[in-house]
Amino acid sequence: MNRLISILYWISLGTVLCFITLPLIVVVAASLSPTSAVTLQPWEWTGRWYADLWSSRWLDPFLASVKIATVVAAISGVLGLFAAYAVVYERIPGSDALMSCLLSPLSVPQIVKGVAIVLFLSMIGLQGFLGTPALIAAHVVLALPFVTRMVATSLANFDANLDRAAQILGAGKLQRIRLVVLPMIKPGVLSGVTFAFIISFNNIPLSVFLVRPGDSTLPITVINYLEYSLDPVLAAVNVASMAFILTVIFLFEKIGGFSAQLHGGSK
Amino acid sequence: MNSLALDLHPPARRRRTLAWFPLAALSPSLMVLSAFFALPMGMMIGMSFTQTETFSPTLEHYQRFFTDGLSIAGFCRTALMSLLVAVSVTVLGYPVAYFLARATTRWRAVVFALALAPELAGVVLRTYGWLIILEDRGFINDLLLHLGVISSPLPLSKNLFAVVVGLTHVVLPFGILSLMTSIQGIDPNLERAAQMLGASRLAVIRTIVLPLSVPGIVSSMLIAFTMAASAYATPALLGGAGFKVLATMIYEQVLFYIDWPFASVMAMALLLMMLGISFVGVRYESRRRSRASVSSGGER
Missing domain, CATH: 1.10.3720.10 (MetI-like)
Known part of the structure; x- marks a missing residue:
């Protein structure tokens, strides 16, 4: 019982931390990806969006x-x-x-x-x-x-x-x-x-x-x-x-x- | 201690020569705040009670707010959204806050940084992240379509769900901080004692940690509610036309319909909602203080 509670506690902690970081990771990934959204297509990296900033x-x-x-x-x-x-x-x-x-x-x-x-x-x-x-x-x-x-x-x-x-x-x-x-x-x-x-x-x-x-x-x-x-x-x-x-x-x-x-x- | 130290300030001998200086130092701030805060607020409040053509006092704008159906619906949507954000921030923030309050390993610093770093990223970046994740051709729908779980995209954006998710993310660090402060104030020996006497983890949490952290839970909910109710960018982007709240409706009234008195009334409604919630918080806090001072009065 105690074990189950501990496991649930660590899972909830991990889930919340993923929830917090997910959008930030997604934005960084999107800024480097050639297509307009983060999709499941094979990833290639591009820096051209950063070049466009100038x-x-x-x-x-x-x-x-x-x-x-x-x-x-x-x-x-x-x-x-x-x-x-x-x-x-x-x-x-x-x-x-x-x-x-x-x-x-x-x-x-x-x-x-x-x-x-x-x-x-x-x-x-x-x-x-x-x-x-x-x-x-x-x-x-x-x-x-x-x-x-x-x-x-x-x-x-x-x-x-x-x-x-x-x-x-x-x-x-x-x-x-x-x-x-x-x-x-x-x-x-x-x-x-x-x-x-x-x-x-x-x-x-x-x-x-x-x-x-x-x-x-x-x-x-x-x-x-x-x-x-x-x-x-x-x-x-x-x-x-x-x-x-x-x-x-x-x-x-x-x-x-x-x-x-x-x-x-x-x- | 601090106030005592200040009270012992020696009377300055040369005070007379500089007596005008503190007032001169204060006046620019007061002038700026009156010109760009007090005066505009007063004007806005006055405008909400003024007939547009004749400039006579009237309640017609308020009457319209209560009877046109749309405005009251927007008010209720704002309250519902803020309540959901308050609950989800507190529920999601609790495990993190408990970990931060109790952990002693170096992981504490890592979790602390992870929990608070988003605050530096600004609201736009985070909202943009959620747009990418939740929109019709976004991350989640893409994943589910690929896996064949669904055949058409789920409506995850431009609704209450999206706004609550986005705002929960925006407000979460503040909820975590206030919960953490409250849990830190609980003597860990109480938990240890209960555990030694045979209480299960669940019983310790239910009968000791949760009841003693109620003040933190209340303040986290109040902070989350007020921040959510007054947020603009997240509801505008994630809710859009599909889910309008007071903040976005006020914006429309000012810039699209150019109906200033009605915008003022809506702003007043939002302001009163916030002041009402803050009042509840102040009442709760002063009640708790007086109860705490009564119960510990005998010992001191």
């Missing part, structure tokens, strides 16, 4: 996405850092209420935020704002609460004794912020910025309302194609963009991001 059809939306995500990461990084500093470090009056305000967009589904923004822009006659500027604004609204929360957590977790010691030793406020606080919370800020970049780069539910023909992001371009065909070049686009995201995470990790936060930084 056309403006895919490079333009990719570069647009990178541009938007970079601006969003920079803006929400700076704003989130300042906001968390004011609320957590300075504890200005009403800081709890202010923090809830700063985090309130998190409780609204993205698609609802997207509708609200597109209706708002249309109502006040700013349709010309659609495309890149609207995408940046909407993605900042989406990313800012996450960044604020991450920076706030690392500000709340860092050892205030260090700050106090610096003060006793005669450091002024700006000096302490520059030499003590900022280096201590750097991992939190960097992971917030990375996260902002990724959620902007991958975003669909907000972007879908705000793009314009010729001014679109990569995920939106991909899903617009997907509705009509399963062209294997899309598999190549997806695999390449995942590789790009992994590279970004790796780079930020090198600068001193997440694992530094796990091992040092917080208590």
Whole structure:
């Protein structure tokens, strides 16, 4: 009986892990196969879908996405850092209420935020704002609460004794912020910025309302194609963009991001 | 501990010279959020109550939502889909979460990476994978046709089944994480004790692990439900015209029918569904906290 339960347990574990990995394997296989789907035909490998990526059809939306995500990461990084500093470090009056305000967009589904923004822009006659500027604004609204929360957590977790010691030793406020606080919370800020970049780069539910023909992001371009065909070049686009995201995470990790936060930084 | 450390912050002597600075630091964030979140949300809510021509207050859009048949059906489809996703995420995630909470070998790291890696791949890639697998000339139908099990392709895509499969895959890592945290909080000695006293594996799971991990099960279901209800890309691609949910119907209202008040009403319906579910979660959590503090109050 116990044996049977164990066997069932391992089978269910294995099945779920297969379920998780199956679509990823299928997409990688499709990106290398000459036909449009993974079938039981004898497999030959081809790299031509990846070669097709070097056309403006895919490079333009990719570069647009990178541009938007970079601006969003920079803006929400700076704003989130300042906001968390004011609320957590300075504890200005009403800081709890202010923090809830700063985090309130998190409780609204993205698609609802997207509708609200597109209706708002249309109502006040700013349709010309659609495309890149609207995408940046909407993605900042989406990313800012996450960044604020991450920076706030690392500000709340860092050892205030260090700050106090610096003060006793005669450091002024700006000096302490520059030499003590900022280096201590750097991992939190960097992971917030990375996260902002990724959620902007991958975003669909907000972007879908705000793009314009010729001014679109990569995920939106991909899903617009997907509705009509399963062209294997899309598999190549997806695999390449995942590789790009992994590279970004790796780079930020090198600068001193997440694992530094796990091992040092917080208590 | 942390709050104590912060409370001991020394009063800064030079605070007065910089008193304006925290406010100045906060204001850009508040300005961005008011301009691109609070104001648009307010406008959308107002629009849902406004008559289109005369701009007078009205409930007609809400009335239409409840009476046109299609919208309520979409609302129910969204709820049903999210419920199915919540259940399947929790059922499928449980064995993985249990393994991650209890395993000590190096396989733990492998399973952990496998369970969470899809999260980095983005929703489009995974949905595309399921499209290849489930469509009429896809992987599964191809296999079954070759084996002669079926003579015509099974309808696996553009329906509830496909959307639930795709969303379960998208949400699963979050379910696994919340179940894992909860199972990690159960003292493994309880399981060992029960086993020593002669309980079978099944009895240990049924009478110890499952009841003690109920908070994790609830939070996994809540996360899965809210993520599924607000998802757009997966229902759009895997459900398509065959299975419309609120998210995809809102998109149609905005971009095809250009009916903004009605889109606002649908968005409000989705928002209220989510807030309702979150409210249930908050209530459950605060009840559990108060019960836990009562039952452990004597010892502390």
